[in-house]
Amino acid sequence: MKKVCVLGSTGSVGKQTLKIIRTLKDVKISILCAHSNYKLLLKQAEEFGVKKLCLTDRNAYLKLPYSQKKIFFSPDEIERIFEHDFDILFVASAGSTAIKLIYKALKLKKTVAIANKEAIVMAGDILIKEAKKEEAKIIPVDSEHSALFQILENFPHKAEGLTITSSGGAIAGANKKSITPQVILRHPVWKMGAKITVDSSTGMNKGLEVIEAHHLFSFPFEKISVILHREAIVHGIVEFKDGSSIAYLSPPTMEIPIKYALTYPEKTFLPEKLNYKNLKFSFEKFPEEKYPCFSLALYAGKKGGIYPSVLCGANETAVQHFLKGKISFYKISQIIEKVLAKTPKIRYSIDGVLEAEKWAKSEAMRFV
Amino acid sequence: MKKVCVLGSTGSVGKQTLKIIRTLKDVKISILCAHSNYKLLLKQAEEFGVKKLCLTDRNAYLKLPYSQKKIFFSPDEIERIFEHDFDILFVASAGSTAIKLIYKALKLKKTVAIANKEAIVMAGDILIKEAKKEEAKIIPVDSEHSALFQILENFPHKAEGLTITSSGGAIAGANKKSITPQVILRHPVWKMGAKITVDSSTGMNKGLEVIEAHHLFSFPFEKISVILHREAIVHGIVEFKDGSSIAYLSPPTMEIPIKYALTYPEKTFLPEKLNYKNLKFSFEKFPEEKYPCFSLALYAGKKGGIYPSVLCGANETAVQHFLKGKISFYKISQIIEKVLAKTPKIRYSIDGVLEAEKWAKSEAMRFV
Numbered sequence A, B: 001m002k003k004v005c006v007l008g009s010t011g012s013v014g015k016q017t018l019k020i021i022r023t024l025k026d027v028k029i030s031i032l033c034a035h036s037n038y039k040l041l042l043k044q045a046e047e048f049g050v051k052k053l054c055l056t057d058r059n060a061y062l063k064l065p066y067s068q069k070k071i072f073f074s075p076d077e078i079e080r081i082f083e084h085d086f087d088i089l090f091v092a093s094a095g096s097t098a099i100k101l102i103y104k105a106l107k108l109k110k111t112v113a114i115a116n117k118e119a120i121v122m123a124g125d126i127l128i129k130e131a132k133k134e135e136a137k138i139i140p141v142d143s144e145h146s147a148l149f150q151i152l153e154n155f156p157h158k159a160e161g162l163t164i165t166s167s168g169g170a171i172a173g174a175n176k177k178s179i180t181p182q183v184i185l186r187h188p189v190w191k192m193g194a195k196i197t198v199d200s201s202t203g204m205n206k207g208l209e210v211i212e213a214h215h216l217f218s219f220p221f222e223k224i225s226v227i228l229h230r231e232a233i234v235h236g237i238v239e240f241k242d243g244s245s246i247a248y249l250s251p252p253t254m255e256i257p258i259k260y261a262l263t264y265p266e267k268t269f270l271p272e273k274l275n276y277k278n279l280k281f282s283f284e285k286f287p288e289e290k291y292p293c294f295s296l297a298l299y300a301g302k303k304g305g306i307y308p309s310v311l312c313g314a315n316e317t318a319v320q321h322f323l324k325g326k327i328s329f330y331k332i333s334q335i336i337e338k339v340l341a342k343t344p345k346i347r348y349s350i351d352g353v354l355e356a357e358k359w360a361k362s363e364a365m366r367f368v
Helices: A011-023 A038-048 A056-061 A073-081 A100-105 A117-133 A142-153 A192-203 A204-216 A256-264 A292-303 A307-323 A329-341 A350-365 B012-021 B038-046 B059-064 B073-081 B100-105 B118-134 B142-154 B196-203 B202-214 B253-264 B290-304 B305-321 B329-341 B348-364
Strands: A002-007 A029-034 A052-055 A088-091 A112-114 A138-140 A159-166 A222-227 A234-240 A245-249 A280-282 B002-007 B028-033 B052-055 B088-091 B112-114 B137-140 B160-164 B224-228 B234-240 B244-251 B280-282
Touching: A002 A011, A011 A029, A011 A142, A029 A038, A029 A073, A038 A052, A038 B305, A052 A073, A056 B012, A073 A100, A088 A100, A088 A256, A100 A117, A100 B052, A112 A117, A112 A204, A112 A256, A117 A204, A117 A307, A117 A350, A138 A142, A138 A204, A138 A234, A138 A256, A142 A159, A142 A204, A142 A234, A142 A245, A142 A256, A159 A204, A192 A204, A192 A307, A192 B137, A204 A222, A204 A292, A204 A307, A234 B038, A292 B160, A292 B290, A307 A329, A307 A350, A329 A350, B002 B012, B002 B202, B012 B028, B012 B038, B012 B253, B028 B038, B028 B073, B038 B052, B052 B073, B073 B100, B073 B160, B088 B253, B100 B112, B100 B118, B100 B348, B112 B118, B118 B137, B118 B202, B118 B348, B137 B142, B137 B234, B137 B253, B142 B160, B142 B234, B142 B244, B142 B253, B160 B202, B196 B202, B196 B290, B196 B305, B196 B329, B202 B224, B202 B290, B202 B305, B234 B280, B234 B348, B290 B305, B290 B329, B305 B329, B305 B348
Parallel strands: A002 A029, A002 A088, A029 A052, A088 A112, A112 A138, A159 A222, B002 B028, B002 B088, B028 B052, B088 B112, B112 B137, B160 B224
Antiparallel strands: A159 A234, A234 A245, A245 B244, A280 B280, B160 B234, B234 B244
């Protein structure tokens, strides 16, 4: 029996994770954490028989009925999840809140299944080093990284190149000036939260994925490629020096990587299947010039240190304002660029990356 | 240092094998065997410093200059190759001549690298059983089987389905009645010998590959699929029960699987590379109805026993006559069908499959 602590259980990936756990008789939830949606969290707790819950949003916690408070950890107490027994920290939450918990989980040699981008992007060097030191496993849940992970985990040969695919986002080919949040949120392939759907459209999401791949697989940036693949069937390709490549294919559903992370190293049945008799694939050059945040992300990733944290912070503020209709689509990258240009000197550490992100969020406000 | 005995060194695959061995400093040729081309064989022997050669064609052997005879084994002495030290029997020869040598090599726990189709198709049950018993390795060299082998060898998960691709052969979509040997020998993708190019056009080659996959990977026929994939970049796909698939991709050159078989389990550098930025793939239903020999092959494969040997024998005679312009393209499958219908009772054994093939070759003559 594997015991799981799910962070972000009321979000898009979190709900899919619980849907999968419902089907797995050898996986049990020990703890559920959400940001603010305590009503759904209570419903989930009841269904899965979970005795301990956390809320990371202070206001939501303060609003809890008194009778509920005893089963909740407050935002300040969140590290007390480690007083409870679990094997896998499943990080389905967005943003940087999870970084400290991931770091502590790795220190305790727990497996970390990670659908969250910011943690690895911002603190990859520290987290991967800790995972290696403690021999703790980090299992990526993003479809692209799950694809690469599965190939690299199983093939003994040294990889020469990694390729992740991009379906192009909601606005591939569109004129960016007329783009509203409504247009972007109609993503053609993946059903995701609002922020990540915007990030897909700006190229930020793919840029963050390259940074993640760089950390997760200890691979130099110049050997990681992105190709445009609108069909979203091939998620990752590993190239070997003999001219051969291994590609990972699956229907575009997060359920497959979520289930793999929960049942690792086993694979278990899912009804989703590809029908090869009617598939057409195309791979094209990823049009970087159409995705202004992509090159900003690579720039920050290559600079390293706290730059990716500044990137994430500025992006979060800019995207929030875009979603509220306060700035244009184009302004997102401009704001990030301006904030990155003013990156302060902050020491690269767990606290440092969080401080840098916070600085960037408020700095970005000045350009909104 | 790996020592190799190459069977069929003067043929199409044999020459490519020697081209690869030329680049490998840890691989040395101990023995070279050819059917009849002793002039080229002598040149190869000189280049690679090989002291022992074989000819399997009696007439060619008899024509050898007396001074050369001492370095050649005669067709009757061919099993004396085992008096010499080698690690890998590299079977680049076509036809069934190699079956006994493969069987003996496996008994002696040698690795068998196999580009030959007939041996596994005709005697698969016996050879695979022997390989398992002696823990000897059979490494397929065909691009499709090398692809599947590499995936199955490295992924620990039980496969749910195997898919091999077909580029469609030289006459995909053509009107079969007007097809001459000249048309067929212009294969669009693979450079191969005349017989196998015809076999690609009739569907026999793909049918034999399914039978081979059935034996090599101990996989039931109903879980092995063929899909049309004209680009010949994806060679094999393994499907898993979680809905994911792993595909093996490479440029369409035999050099990659040849090199892998020689350097197994390592992969070594080859300059051939795929450029993903300009790839388009399509997968379509394999149009079985256009390839009359495909279903005949599956029929024989599923019947098992000596049926595949009868299939191979009848096909060889029919294709020879087609290449000489004596029968039409359409007649090939008709002859095989008639011969298969008369399959005699012969016990399934190494001698039995050879006897069945011989019977089928001469029986096919009656329908030419």
